[in-house]
Amino acid sequence: MSAVETTAAPASDGGPRLIPAPRFVVGLILPILLAVGWEAAVRFGLATGRLMPPPSRVFATLWELAASGELARHIAATSLRVAVGFGLGVVAGTLAGAVAGYSTLVRRLIDPTLQGLRSIPSIAWVPLFILWLGIFEESKVALIAVGVFFPVYLGVMGAILSVDRKIVEVGRVFRLTGPALVRRILLPAILPAYVLALRSGLGLGWMFVVAAEFMGASEGLGYLLVDGQQLGKPDQIVAAILCFAVLGKITDGLVAAGSAPFLRWQDNFRRED
Template sequence: MPLLRRGGRAGLGLLLPLVLAAGWEIAVATGAASGRLLPPPSRIGATLWALAVSGDLWMHVEATLIRVGLGFLCGAAAGIVAGALVATIPALRWLIDPSLQALRAVPSLAWVPLFILWFGILETPKVLLIAVGVFFPVYVGVSGAIASVDRKLVEVGRIFRLSRFALARRILLPAVLPATLVGLRTGLGLGFLFVVAAELMGASEGLGYLLVDGQQFSKPDQIVAAIIAFALVGKAADMALVTLTSPLTRWQDTVRDSL
């Protein structure tokens, strides 16, 4: 019964976009609207289908996924290490946390010209830009989680005379895991945000390239098709991350709710 209700609710959420799409389709088909700037769903679908059949779509998706994947790995690793160091060594916190917080406030796109100047327009600046985007939510999540570990649980570890290493492994690590995963998930979302910016700065393949190409050659159906592909790929990556990490947070229902 609850499953049915949940299915019903998801169905209700689909109702609005479906009605809008159908309305637009009818409007264009009856000539009430030209559909020149926003093609009807059938044409977008056809474009998407053609891209998929020709293999172009997979090439672009692959290029985008590799960039996001590399940027995510670098950014997440750096964020975890920096967050752990800053949260556990007070001197480091006072030294570098203010600078990192200041850098965090810089809008991501502001880095683009500098990165192009430094690293050219090939893959390096793209991956780096994505890594920068992933770094900050992971850094903030990890350092915040370590700083807010319940002192009372640490005391339980002391009562049982855990070594420093055992304390880290058996109490600190599981305690910070949920917030770390939330940070990783936010980071992955930002990675997809930043890959668009990265691919807009000049790329010959990738979903962002499809966007630019669609704009330059006035192909709105291709732009919308790329947007839809972005949405699907982003959602799939997010679901993959959640599925891979959910066994780690089985114990905490609130985390699962927020994920």
């Protein structure tokens, strides 16, 4: 166990005892070091901090936005868009991936088209969605759903195709019905890959919301980015980027924590340094 992951605590025999520090503490070491280093570089005149503001200016901007209530409003607008788009993308991606993975005919029919559509950049969908759905919330949510759909679809289809045929044959030997085979064999087998697909889709959802909020949004973290770029406020731009990073990490952690109880049966290799 490394020294950075341990703290000293009194043991029963009077000597020091090392206990593991929380994982998030270790994860904060690198960003804190980078922030302190850049702050010191600006304070000592090694950098101007004009285009890349120091953390003190960024946190001052965040404080001003929070005190005025703007930050909460922008975070709520962006989070709602991501939540709705994520839900729609997950449902569509799961259904399409499950059908394509289970049926060879369906896979040969729809997979080439979906693979081609997957290569289209997110910003290329913007004019079409504005034309179809207008400039309001529907087009923004649709764009986010598209971003979430493809990793979920690929994850589910690939997980089903990678299920060991021998396991399925064992289920058939025990005369499991179709629903029972899915519930007791297929679902546990694809669940780890499905969780990874959800996390990948969620990450793309946060990326696509930026492009979505470029479509004439009047609120949201993407709006803060555009506003900061137009008014020459690099501290506001970095503050919005920091909010995206924090929100993305929190939501990813929620998905991982929510799925952990369903993956306790796994006996994977884990190296403890």
